Amino acid sequence: DQQVKQNSPSLSVQEGRISILNCDYTNSMFDYFLWYKKYPAEGPTFLISISSIKDKNEDGRFTVFLNKSAKHLSLHIVPSQPGDSAVYFCAASRSGNTPLVFGKGTRLSVIA
């Protein structure tokens, strides 16, 4: 029973275009969401987070949108760069008091 789902295993985008990575969750108690980025042979690194009191959080080229009614969040990368090619994990928790639950990840390839 996956509580956090990333239904697209892979995504390919041209350099300079927008990358949109999607994540759905089933547990309505989740109220804190994070995105991690992972390069080969390295551990995941924190990218950006959002609390359920917001519907958008922006950090440079990265923006996370949260739609609570749809239990859906997305990560937008604009403009996409070849260095963004990595696996992106979505994660969620309840008020920071429960362990993070991760999705299976989406592999992003940015083509020059």
Place this chain on the structure above:
Amino acid sequence: DAGVIQSPRHEVTEMGQEVTLRCKPISGHDYLFWYRQTMMRGLELLIYFNNNVPIDDSGMPEDRFSAKMPNASFSTLKIQPSEPRDSAVYFCASSPVALGYEQYFGPGTRLTVT
């Protein structure tokens, strides 16, 4: 500052052997987590510690798996005996703040059991 340190980075062993993975968390972090990553199951939490005390080990797959944290700067994950299905990448992570917020991951140990 050094990040989370894991050793070894790669481990190849034969079925039935004991395997010990090691982790040094970031100094001052109160939480330590062990994860396993596989293609089928993604990134799954095995066990976590708070102030060196194991809090939740419900993710540990079987009794063959055990984890310890004898002090704030060291933790081990042991598999005895190992089986081919244990082949995966094992990550250690630590967190300074709370359970469900930002965690800092080590580079992982790639385990292959033949």
